[in-house]
Amino acid sequence: MNITLIGLGAIGSVYGNLLRQVNDVNLRVLVDKERKSRYEAEGVYVNGESIPFVFITPDEVTVPADLIIVSVKYNHLPQAIRDIHNQVGENTMIMSLLNGITSEEEIAFTYGDEKVIYAISNGIDATRENNSVFCSNHGKISFGMKYNKAISQQLLAVKECFESAGIPNEIPVDMEQVLWYKFMINVGINQTSAITQATYGIFQQVSYAKEIAKEAMMEVVQLAQAQNIQLKEGDIDVFFDRIISGLSEEGKPSMLQDIEAGRLTEVPMFSQKVIDLGRKLHVKTPVNELLFRIIKTLESSRDKKK
Template sequence: MIKKVSVIGIGAVGAIYAWRLSDYLGYENVRVIVGDDRLKRYTSSKISLNGTNIDYQFVSPGMQVEPADLLIIATKNHHLPQAIEDCASHVGPKTTIISLLNGIDSERMLAQRFGEEKVLYAFTTALDSTREGTRIDFSTEGIIYFGEKNNKDSERLQEMASLFTQAKIAFQIPENIERELWAKFMVNVSINTLSAITRATYGDCASIPAIKAMIIDTQREVIALAKAKGVVGLDESYIEKYQKIFASLEYYGKTSMLQDIEAGRTTENDFFCVRASELGRELGVPTPLIDALGRLAAGSEAVQAKRNY
């Protein structure tokens, strides 16, 4: 039974799920791990969700605590190495770890540090939250997909399902979690990247023909990569599925990568297009669109960073 939860990463994704779990389990049973600088910031200016201030239970990385039953990683990819060390004291023999990071590498990194038996494969999608400072606004809370690496049922899957049901967190346990993880990677490489380059909102990505066509062509390159990698079942139906998902989101909502570009923050381009290009070279699969988009995204990030300096 899951009674103690720890969360690291209190941005537009982690804040919503930490709030839902705190509301159900009690704020004293959900610990949000933050560094001293962030703790001071959140103490002076509380995190708000849709205008309501939330009193999370913050703990510092060095604090000795009772190990968590469930540890949720919700940072950005470039923060993961530090996050792994910061949450180490929250991991015990019976801790289950899920990563809600974008990309296809975080589970491997967590397994290397804490043991493969502790890690469930997971990601979140259909979440349209935007963050400005400590204010987070959203119209949909997204869906968490999770599953065992071998796609078998397990006691901890059922415990997670029970917890999320009671906490009012939407979830799915898919038939093949690796395929779904790659489908989300397909979205990250295409929609996130193109939105950041063009400054397109969710609605723009779904309705402007030139952007929509480029998204679909890029997704086809990712499907080719997945096939070469041995991922079974990622096909054109997933392109249609995610077109419908993004068309259903708030029109003026923005992808996380576009929000990062506009704020002058480091983007996850290295874990999207750059990573996909690396895989293309390793697998002998041509990825000309992905290669070009990765370079354009890097250039766009550099230009915006200069403007925000």
């Protein structure tokens, strides 16, 4: 299988490293020329090990990818959609591992619904510092079409590839519900961590942080229910009771990592999306409106310091 990965952040580095070790996988990492030079000079590290990724640039013409994995930050998605053009062939499938609930639609707008695999990674605790990524839990990739009563041979081939790489995975019947479940988690955990500097350990031990996250997540549940998406209040408790306890105490959600590194956050795909949907569906979203203002203030304060 020819796999092209675009986005060598925390998640991309971890899964890319696992996939490149599969015998019948040809993995290439798509980067711009500046990053290619930098990565080749400085190296990319996962858990202290230098990883010999093969890098290509968007203008290189290669054999089309069987699978393209998109794991960039949301604000880089429009460029990524342009950059993968030479990698897309007649039988190419494109999998987005971005957070949120809109990236698949944006990719499909350019390349067609039939090429898009809906996907999300749950439970991974990867943390990135410059060119180094640390991870103790690979989590699980849920993927498929929006609904999966029947599973295509292409999806089964991806599943077999992931299993050969040691990547826990599943093809759920209702992928839309899974996407919204992860969206709910990110709206609560990522944004609360950004404003409180909370690691996963804080969410495991401090009730105040947990309550902020739960209130933000409840607004997502209300939005989902207004659209007949199968999400319920009990799903919030399941996350805190069963999932977050298994993450590294020192692990940091991606939005906190962005704040600390001075990068733009993914607030447009979290609270901004919640606010927009709330207005459209006549659902009140006061917690996310407050989180949005605080996070944008943090971003603005960073800009003034530069």
